[in-house]
Amino acid sequence: MAEAGEGDAVPEVGALFFDVFGTLVDWRGSIARDAPPIIGREIDGFAFADAWRDEYQPGMEGVRKGDRGYVKLDLLHRENLERILPRFGLTDLAEDARVQLNLLWHRLDAWPDVEFGLSRLRRKFRLAPVSNGNIGLMVDLARKNGFVWDAILGAEIARDYKPKPAVYLAAAEALGLPPERCMMVAAHSYDLAAAAECGLRTAHIARPDEHGPGTGETQPLVPVDVAAGSLTELAQRLST
Amino acid sequence: MAEAGEGDAVPEVGALFFDVFGTLVDWRGSIARDAPPIIGREIDGFAFADAWRDEYQPGMEGVRKGDRGYVKLDLLHRENLERILPRFGLTDLAEDARVQLNLLWHRLDAWPDVEFGLSRLRRKFRLAPVSNGNIGLMVDLARKNGFVWDAILGAEIARDYKPKPAVYLAAAEALGLPPERCMMVAAHSYDLAAAAECGLRTAHIARPDEHGPGTGETQPLVPVDVAAGSLTELAQRLST
Numbered sequence: 001m002a003e004a005g006e007g008d009a010v011p012e013v014g015a016l017f018f019d020v021f022g023t024l025v026d027w028r029g030s031i032a033r034d035a036p037p038i039i040g041r042e043i044d045g046f047a048f049a050d051a052w053r054d055e056y057q058p059g060m061e062g063v064r065k066g067d068r069g070y071v072k073l074d075l076l077h078r079e080n081l082e083r084i085l086p087r088f089g090l091t092d093l094a095e096d097a098r099v100q101l102n103l104l105w106h107r108l109d110a111w112p113d114v115e116f117g118l119s120r121l122r123r124k125f126r127l128a129p130v131s132n133g134n135i136g137l138m139v140d141l142a143r144k145n146g147f148v149w150d151a152i153l154g155a156e157i158a159r160d161y162k163p164k165p166a167v168y169l170a171a172a173e174a175l176g177l178p179p180e181r182c183m184m185v186a187a188h189s190y191d192l193a194a195a196a197e198c199g200l201r202t203a204h205i206a207r208p209d210e211h212g213p214g215t216g217e218t219q220p221l222v223p224v225d226v227a228a229g230s231l232t233e234l235a236q237r238l239s240t
Numbered sequence: 241m242a243e244a245g246e247g248d249a250v251p252e253v254g255a256l257f258f259d260v261f262g263t264l265v266d267w268r269g270s271i272a273r274d275a276p277p278i279i280g281r282e283i284d285g286f287a288f289a290d291a292w293r294d295e296y297q298p299g300m301e302g303v304r305k306g307d308r309g310y311v312k313l314d315l316l317h318r319e320n321l322e323r324i325l326p327r328f329g330l331t332d333l334a335e336d337a338r339v340q341l342n343l344l345w346h347r348l349d350a351w352p353d354v355e356f357g358l359s360r361l362r363r364k365f366r367l368a369p370v371s372n373g374n375i376g377l378m379v380d381l382a383r384k385n386g387f388v389w390d391a392i393l394g395a396e397i398a399r400d401y402k403p404k405p406a407v408y409l410a411a412a413e414a415l416g417l418p419p420e421r422c423m424m425v426a427a428h429s430y431d432l433a434a435a436a437e438c439g440l441r442t443a444h445i446a447r448p449d450e451h452g453p454g455t456g457e458t459q460p461l462v463p464v465d466v467a468a469g470s471l472t473e474l475a476q477r478l479s480t
Contacts, residue, residue, distance in 0.1 A: 175379065
């Protein structure tokens with residue numbers, strides 16, 4: 001596919017790039033289920049998951065603004081964990097438990113349509129996560145959930161965090177494709193808007209339960225090339 | 241596997257890193273077979289392959305020495321092609337044929353043991369190419385030959401070329417592993433010596449026919465942790 005399409009009016013898509021947290025994996029349900037046994041005390045797992053995730057976007061701002069150099073999301077997750085522990089009365093939590101909690105982000109469960117959807121899409125397209133998660137985290141999530149990627153792209157190769165343009169552009173450049181032959185797939189309109197701004201094509205996947213039942217985007221809030229309710233539906237729409 | 245082994249006397253290997261050209265794929269046989277039909281004239285395919293490959297190591301020296309910034313191997317392959325065309329009386333070769341020739345490096349055939357050997361090794365280890373080939377080239381070789389990688393590491397993420405230490409160290413760092421929990425697998429002793437110098441463990445694969453029958457290393461020329469005649473033998477030796 002790399003060789004074809006350059007002369008066409010609408011260039012052929014050669015690669016699909018995937019957001020991961022929320023789009024492919026259920027971070028909230030996984031953390032809510034798996035954190036309490038590690039903590040070993042009565043705790044509202046969903047409140048804990050939500051509080052931890054609420055620190056996610058602010059945690060990346062220092063790198064995005066250039067106030068600090070790139071650090072892996074693993075480190076930001078750990079810093080964010082330290083920030084929320086006092087709110088849950090867990091300032092005395094043992095170091096080993098903190099390490100185990102942080103590794104939960106490497107073992108999140110996929111939404112049920114993802115493994116099969118990706119395998120169908122891979123027949124026709126090169127597939128890569130373009131996530132803010134670091135390479136090692138992406139590798140572990142893929143091994144746990146049976147994702148087969150062609151490459152791991154995203155924040156770590158760009159040394160910056162989405163929605164900064166460098167992340168989308170570095171992914172296209174790594175595969176030797178112009179942005180218009182790459183399609184970003186995500187459940188979040190802000191991610192798709194930023195990708196479109198860089199010239200990528202976009203596909204929205206509805207994940208209405210990401211932050212709890214009925215809380216997610218059921219439809220894209222920005223113009224997109226394709227909107228689908230699952231990866232299997234996306235595969236049908238893209239004729240794979 | 242990431243979590244285990246840190247306290248052991250001999251740390252558990254968590255990832256295998258692979259040299260690709262010569263170790264996993266038969267660049268010589270592939271180029272010798274596929275270049276003449278593109279060129280469309282009588283030509284010694286093996287001589288052409290050997291001449292092109294002879295420019296490979298010198299071609300990377302500018303980047304290694306810092307005389308130029310990192311450029312992808314795709315570009316170096318093209319520069320090297322321009323260098324040898326006059327020697328074969330091909331200065332008038334059309335641009336389209338030059339482009340097609342350069343893409344042959346994306347479609348090299350694997351040695352017969354590789355696809356099955358990698359699939360066995362992947363049960364136990366994270367697997368990544370740590371090659372001087374760029375990401376897009378590695379993706380295309382993997383899709384052609386059925387390699388399943390956990391990540392594409394190597395020169396492009398390090399922005400330098402093997403055997404510079406940065407390439408081996410960047411690969412370990414990308415997976416969040418200390419060098420001693422990574423093993424470099426290659427058919428070339430210079431590559432293994434450089435990896436060992438960085439603290440990685442090493443496995444030698446004999447590819448006696450790489451540059452023509454009986455020309456390759458049948459045994460490692462440096463101390464290694466494991467020496468094997470194929471990836472399937474390596475999988476047996478590593479108890480997968």
